[in-house]
Amino acid sequence: DTGSAAAVPIDDVDIAYVTPVTIGTPPQTLQLDFDTGSSDLWVFSSHTPASQVRGQEIYSPNKSSTAKLLEGHTWSITYGDGSASRGNVYVDNFTVGGLSVAQQAVQTAQQVSSSFTSETNIDGLLGLGFSTLNTVSPKSQLTFFDNAKASLDSPVFTVDLKAQAAGTYDFGFIDKAKYTGEITYVPVNTNPGYWTFTSSGYAVGSGSFSSQSITGIADTGTSLVYLPTAIVTAYYRQVSGATNSRNYGGYVFPCSSALPTFTFGVGDARFTIPSSYISYSPIAPGSSTCFGGLQSSSGLGINIWGDVALKAAFVVFNGANPPTIGWAKK
Numbered sequence: 069d070t071g072s073a074a075a076v077p078i079d080d081v082d083i084a085y086v087t088p089v090t091i092g093t094p095p096q097t098l099q100l101d102f103d104t105g106s107s108d109l110w111v112f113s114s115h116t117p118a119s120q121v122r123g124q125e126i127y128s129p130n131k132s133s134t135a136k137l138l139e140g141h142t143w144s145i146t147y148g149d150g151s152a153s154r155g156n157v158y159v160d161n162f163t164v165g166g167l168s169v170a171q172q173a174v175q176t177a178q179q180v181s182s183s184f185t186s187e188t189n190i191d192g193l194l195g196l197g198f199s200t201l202n203t204v205s206p207k208s209q210l211t212f213f214d215n216a217k218a219s220l221d222s223p224v225f226t227v228d229l230k231a232q233a234a235g236t237y238d239f240g241f242i243d244k245a246k247y248t249g250e251i252t253y254v255p256v257n258t259n260p261g262y263w264t265f266t267s268s269g270y271a272v273g274s275g276s277f278s279s280q281s282i283t284g285i286a287d288t289g290t291s292l293v294y295l296p297t298a299i300v301t302a303y304y305r306q307v308s309g310a311t312n313s314r315n316y317g318g319y320v321f322p323c324s325s326a327l328p329t330f331t332f333g334v335g336d337a338r339f340t341i342p343s344s345y346i347s348y349s350p351i352a353p354g355s356s357t358c359f360g361g362l363q364s365s366s367g368l369g370i371n372i373w374g375d376v377a378l379k380a381a382f383v384v385f386n387g388a389n390p391p392t393i394g395w396a397k398k
């Protein structure tokens with residue numbers, strides 16, 4: 069089997085991407101944020117208090133003839149940005165881009181934090197991290213990818229995110245039309261359950277490449293790139309008027325400033341993030357102060373290659389044993 073579904077930006081700065089999925093019988097369609105940085109599949113549902121729902125699509129298990137409550141199971145998750153949700157669990161038919169799993173654990177929200185309520189374009193998350201991170205208790209559940217893996221032509225999914233355009237999540241195959249040149253594969257460390265790999269270094273603009281190991285995670289659910297402070301300060305030193313603003317929580321600069329590109333290494337391959345991706349967004353609509361798409365990871369305790377970096381490449385998440393991650397130009 070294979071599957072292929074669109075990854076659509078939810079706003080004009082690519083803060084996140086959503087992908088249509090169908091759940092149950094008859095099928096209910098929701099738009100989910102596919103997140104390689106977590107491993108819970110949860111949805112706004114008929115169990116979510118109306119006061120916490122603001123236009124999101126909901127999954128109603130009682131309207132699905134194939135839904136079954138997973139008795140006594142609950143879940144609760146908190147993400148890196150502090151947003152959180154919790155609830156109970158059903159199993160039901162689940163399809164992504166033509167690829168179906170019969171008894172997928174679908175975690176129904178009974179409580180979501182205010183940031184989820186206010187994010188009206190996201191109806192839930194589909195975790196693509198390793199199933200060891202799943203929060204369902206007393207028995208943890210498998211991700212959609214882990215459930216589908218055995219039936220896939222190849223145990224992979226690929227990520228092709230685009231700037232202000234629809235990209236794709238493909239399952240079970242590698243589409244040669246989506247990348248150029250070779251795919252460079254590197255090992256993945258599955259502890260504690262993210263797609264953790266080691267980059268071979270970086271360069272700022274046309275500057276020399278600094279060979280150094282940068283261990284971090286490939287995270288489709290994170291908007292920006294978060295790297296060690298030394299690298300980030302070296303970058304913004306090249307940007308006139310840039311400051312690290314406590315007020316705005318990161319590096320800001322005059323939107324009129326010229327930004328260098330940022331290049332990162334994967335093995336011998338080099339990937340360049342265009343300046344336009346790093347001039348992420350005005351700090352407020354119409355402001356002439358812009359927030360950077362490259363920020364320091366010092367507050368996070370983990371380096372994150374989020375959407376700003378993923379948009380610059382075609383990435384293969386290889387779920388074979390042992391897992392690897394592959395990066396190609398496009």
Ligand SMILES: CSC[C@H](NC(=O)[C@H](Cc1ccccc1)NC(=O)N1CCOCC1)C(=O)N[C@@H](CC1CCCCC1)[C@@H](O)C(=O)OC(C)C
Pocket residue numbers: 083084101103104105106146147148149150151183187262287288289290291292294368372374
């Ligand atoms: C630096 S870690 C923070 C990361 N969140 C983010 O990157 C959020 C995502 C978001 C999308 C839509 C609306 C609102 C927020 N964006 C964010 O914090 N931004 C602030 C800086 O400007 C860019 C937007 C995060 O928590 N990612 C989650 C998934 C994410 C999906 C959207 C809803 C909130 C949760 C997950 O990938 C995760 O926790 O990763 C861990 C390993 C850090």
